[in-house]
Amino acid sequence: MKGPRSNGEPRDTSSSTVQGPSTSTPNTKPSRPQIVEGTHSGNPPRLEQPSPHEIIDVDAFYDDGPPPERFSGPSLSSKVSVNKVEPSMLVSATVITPIASYPDLGVDPPLFDISAVPLADDKAIPYSFLAHTLFTLSTTRSRNIITNSLTNALRTICAVHEPSLMPSLYLLSNSISPPYLSLELGLGHSIISKAIQNVSGLTPAALKRLYNQKGDPGDVAFEAKANVRTLLPHAPLSIVGVYQSLLKIATAKGEGSVKHKQSIVEKLLVSAKGEEIRFLVRTLAQHIRVGAVRTTILTALARAMALTPPRAVKVRQRPFYASPPLLTRVTNAESTKGKKDVDASRVELEAIYDAAEGLVKQVFVQHPSYDDIVVGLLAKGLDGLAESVPLTLGIPLHPTLGSPMRSLDDVYERLGNLPFAAEFKYDGQRAQVHAWKDATGQIFFKLFSRHLEDMTDKYPDIKVLVQHVFASSPETASFIIDGEIVAVDAKDGSLKSFQELSNRARKAVELHEVTITVCLFAFDLMYLDGKTLLEVPFRQRRQMLRSRFPPIALDRPGAARFDHVESVECSGSDADKEAVEEFWIRAVESRCEGLMIKVLDSGEIVEVSGPRSEKTRRKPLPATYEPDKRTSAWLKLKKDYVTGLGDSFDLVPVGTWHGIGRKTAWWSPVLLALRDPDSGAMVALCKCMSGFSDGFYKQMKEKYAEDSDNCSRQPLWGEIEGGYRPAVYFRPHEVWEVRGADITLSPVSVAAKGMVSDRGLSLRFPRFMKVRDDKSIEQASTPTFLASVYRKQQGKDQSGADDGQLLDPESSDEAEEEEESG
Template identity: 55%
Template structure:
């Protein structure tokens, strides 16, 4: 089980994603005075991609871009030091008149670039969208992408988001096909697939110095701008709007911006900071108007638009349906016309009344139904291919080359490229499990307190091994587990029948003498990367529970009983051998029992799992089952026993301690801050930061984040109470509270009390609650917290205290509770199973 940390001080430093997550601590120091000197570097080495990646070395080297002046003259910005600065409006920069003390010494801004106002609206129905957008280059202008980002940032409507993405991708496919891959990465605020180890690595000092260099503003002026606007993109926009360059700069293009990002990520060694700053300055100098704002937000890893993965895949599929790439046949005789919208179909749709064809509750015309059918088939195909091979590096070239024809065969499940894992649905009791599955046979497995791992391995005929280990979130953990690598090599030697495989497993810390299970907290004490086998101190066991690929053949379509049979046939358990000198990992199958053994046996098995420091049970349907009707929701529910990547099904059910009453008493806590939600919760606060009341200091002390147990109605009412413009909210911490390592995006005035329950009380590197009251130097936090209700009968000074939390923790220790490590993980469980509009916000492991 992957314990993904949502806090920057517990995540691995080399994150594979170019995160769009807001780091408030970094932003708050964004415009602080830079240090006098910083070690710097300059290397342009290409990132090492895993097997199967199509990214070439040439793709990571930026083409030559016309040089920009090293010395920039600017007008005076003296008003910043004497009066508050108004937040800039999203319009093109306006030239400022010079003052007598600061004569104008430079020329006007380049007029050669195409501004975003040149483009027509992108959020319209794709059927009526005009693709004849201005363009003077084979490479997509960055202004076109900026136009899309502006449109995306101004809406929460999923329809408008999908339309905007679809239309901008259609234009790029038609006029700039070579720019499609970098455009998708920039829209998704990433640099590469999740499993590729590449990080932008831009510090706040580099960005602030870059703005100062191109604008001439002092650190104090930048800080004042940020205090007024609260957004680095707005600050850069305001600073650049007063700049006049002597030499016009060529317009930015999408490939150039993306390749510049890759160059920044590749800067290593001495001089790297100066090299990165130079690249950033060139980008900012060439940007005009809104490009500056969104370029800076991209550099800050805080793009803040609703272009989540699901939306991008949907838009990509629709764009190909409406605008097939050159070379893709749409001739009816070819049989491929069913995948694409013909010109005749689009002409008929344009002639129809759009208010009828798009309105809910009205009969849709046959042509609109035909187009919707094509959309649905295309979206399903693209998403099915992506979840098995989650890399735009292969998917987009395949779409541009051959469209939808045999796409699944051209971009297959591949050893070395992780697939998105299958997920389980939460349940509260064994009774609920039996009610859901009825008499269908199932297997109950230990749900270990470890780290979920996807192991990819292959041995070539000449005996060369290729082994990769990926986390629940597809991050490459290969260098973290050399003992598992050694295990797989031994397995190949002992099991010649297996030449390649993809295995789903849980890596768990064990006692080297007895083999007893240890907690995730002890596993987390291992180094996170570049570990030498000789240095391994904490022994682990790989508990395998599924097999998705074997000897070149995918097994996803087999039932769980069949996949489990292949797993147990081709592999055998392995413990420490007398000949083992090095700490090689153990291997075993998950402990399990069958439903045929009876409900009493399953109940005893659950008790055994908890006694063995497991989190509970995983219940898995063994064979194919008919589709079940969920009477409560009034809809059909699928019960597949096949392996379904990235799907949370009712064929896998998880019964965890944290879904049941485990810590005995509840806690009364105070909401003191929150973060912006994602996916369907984008318009609400989620997660919420909760605190205890410390009577010693007379103020709250932050305990944990919570994003579970809230209904949609509660989310809406909470957003109304804690409106950003109200006196209960602030972007700055106006009210006294000990926040520890938590840096919320919005601060709440402490004034109400909520009741909270959770799985375990844990030691935390982030929380300072009860710090000094426990033997460890860390504070205590709550693992998998769940909101219960609002306590209107209590004031904040009647909330639970750190000493009360310590008493509960000691009681838990006496019961042998697992007391796992709080690394920022959250549980987002909706037992009513409300359907998300698009990509859901779930931070659980399975």
């Protein structure tokens, strides 16, 4: 090492610079910072001593040629018998490099000594350090310890080897690229299992026993390799090296790609040691099982930059950085506990944290790319981050979300006298349209889904629509529009069902292949002609959208339509409220889901400080566009509110039982779960057996076939919280919309336990509505939302607590008829 590093003291090495991203050519795909992997003299974490009886030659792996069925001896080229191998020829995995001891990462960041971490400056950081971080995260549910551990890890990585920072963020977030790049590992369960089998030498039967015993793929790999010893030492894995290997796996295409992917996985497993094995395989299986969600990672990144700025950043007196004197005062907290200056220093540090976190999160939701954010941070630090990583054409921003309401009366109570617009909530696919033309007049077009996935190739008819917009409006140079794509009748434009829309092809669609006409109903404008409109009140954004982009109905086969959402305005008068009531009735009777209520002008609302408190406070309510926020300025009122619960739930199928009677060949009932946004865990809520057609049962049985990559007898994708124990477990990867009669206390479910009662909550008489292809599991309903709906339902006639068991429709003719009608 080059000498000790102080606790958070910034380095003024201005000779080292990193070029920030260019914003002059928005049509260019964001580039990744150059990664140069250096050598490393650091040490891996401690390993268990392997058993001497298992001798596996891991040096026999080659890119060309299939791997042998079982490695039971030395190198294939040496033709040496296992019986002739001398013990002195073997190199135990524990003696390849000296054993390292990484310090506790969970301490308060100002007290963490980066110089105590045994890493060499400017050398690629070993993957063992990241595995140590992940291990720390997996052993606690404390939000403070998780945040501290991530903060200290990222500080260390940035201080020692800046090129390792971006790969670390992706590996910690269980991804390899921004969602809009559509870069996926594409590793099935079988590839990972075969790689583990080949590296460990276990028979398929032995490996299956391990899976049945352990369940988790990472734990299986850890146990499987415990007895492996190698003939030659292998270089330790680095964070950069692992990330580059994952990129190679994701980009492997065509003939032989499966074999190539498996070869890469095997090479990683050969070099992995100790906890590296466990978390490497969990990463490959895309389920690392730690409580580090996106918000926490961004919080830690912001704090890391505030405490330990990058080398090229010259720190001035700005609100984003903690000065060395301040950190010194904070570190003396224990010895001077109780003094006012210590309290003041902590308050000052928290204010710096808040400023840094707010900045990083704001930049991320407008430009969700760790690649570009890391480049901006390393080049200009927190001070210049917003300028160097702005909202950019061709890169989706997170959409604004609506808060659910039960009735129009609740809407009036919430908003008071603030004027609002009530819009039809169409039953389609949320879409974010990016379009621009360069100096030569060439047009560029991108279309993104609600969860930021690129779906440009799915809608060539909307591309034609965009080209028409530019042709008919020469003054328009660029725009970003928020809207809903809805299936419509090609002749009269009348609305069709979401199921019609879902029947369209999903990838690489040619214009002549379009058979289902769609209309893009626009409801917001976030960017126009080089200017960001996020801070502009909704009334002005709405007026600009309607004046600059009139409705379009092209007279050509397969052409998409363009229109504005149908809406009415309300200023609070009785006449306006009556118009809104009539509009609501029209929404209920149409194919719409309900209404969206949007505040037109910024103002204030009155909030009660607690559920049983008579104290109130006035809270500002901006009418700006708030990416990734579920704000009171946008309220959703769905037709489901008319009867039963005030809202449907977006739930994740996580398991099932074998059907009985008529359903013997199918899965029934299905276990549905909420998602805890803090831990990322699935929280079992209820069993569902109503609303499914026979056709859907057959599709579900095919999608979740036993022993497939989507179905297992063990919870391979993480423990399911709660008392439910299904016969098989599903890979959580899709979202179902479900309605129920009401929410009750349950002795089995732990959903929202402690939020409203010491018992969990469950959904009574759940009924499947549809698959939400437009949502990812990260957008599933949460325990907090469940608790809020339960509180709102209080005062209604309750039907008693849920006993955790549901009657199968086979024993009820009435229930059977209800199911068949669905």
